[in-house]
Amino acid sequence: MALIIPVLVRGINNLSDARYCAGMGADGLIFTLDPSLPGAIDVATVKELAGWVAGVELIGEFGASMPVSGINRLVEECGLQRVALRQLPGSPLSVPVLLHVPVFALLDGRFTEEVRAQYAALFPAGFELTTTLDSSLSATLLPALANHAQQMPLWLRGAIAPESVRALLEEVRPTGLILEGGDEIKPGLRDFTELESVFEALEEE
Template structure:
């Protein structure tokens, strides 16, 4: 069991899907927007998802119309979605929205988001902040911790075996979003760094 929820994005092969589910990930994120790098088809996603159990299935989207997102939510059985842009109309499924670091730290922005997002995301929303560097200065850590105390804040990006426990203790995020990878060849994948992060988070 992990000390905090973990999602893994960029799932595009069976090795990743089965490994991450077996290591205790709460959810697998499939890039279903064809405009994003390394997108997978709904057919491939369904095939991979059929080999795992006990994990949430999420789709990742950028500029797709809400109607298309809703269609894929239904077709692929998605429980949540990860969005790169604020949708124009409400989404009925729980969502994670990527925001830049500066926006996540702004008090005024947080209050504005809380009011605006309650109607856009009636099923609930969390914010995802991507870290550009594995090292954060003390001020940024404190500001992220304050933001995490106000709304569900997920951290992605430069999450490493060396910083994951420090981020967990100082920021206390809602969870971490790790990145999957490509197979070296079918059935062969190097999980060294991903394994080290999972092991650091084991209770």
């Protein structure tokens, strides 16, 4: 299935999600590997799930409690191509970074060219930004997000509705979208209704 924009899916914790998202054209799967974060899974689970999929990027998500040495170790153990971070690390990482930035930090002008240069120095392997859209975000603020998306790679996650996703992409022109995985109802049984509607809205015509 070919999609009109790159898609990552975060919170992957079961085989149903891993195989479904890979089959629907997702470019990458994000696994929560920091034990301090909700829904974290272990190395063995990541390796097991990764063994069932091919052609997708493997990404680990980490919070503030995980030291860089621990992140780099898990990068090697799990064969990760990138990591997703929720705040700045204390030292450089061995792979490219998806750095989450609150949407208000982008909209109020604090993410300046000088700040981008500082981040570039901290992430020698490269970095891209992610931000979360809230359903209450006014459409009048989307041009400001579009301005950031023109200056550097920006991924959107959060309030992404199938009926409006194409208009959102046209307005902001992000690098890609980050969708949310979910839990199985029971082993091997998963309701993909929400994910399926978004994937179908993103399918190339």
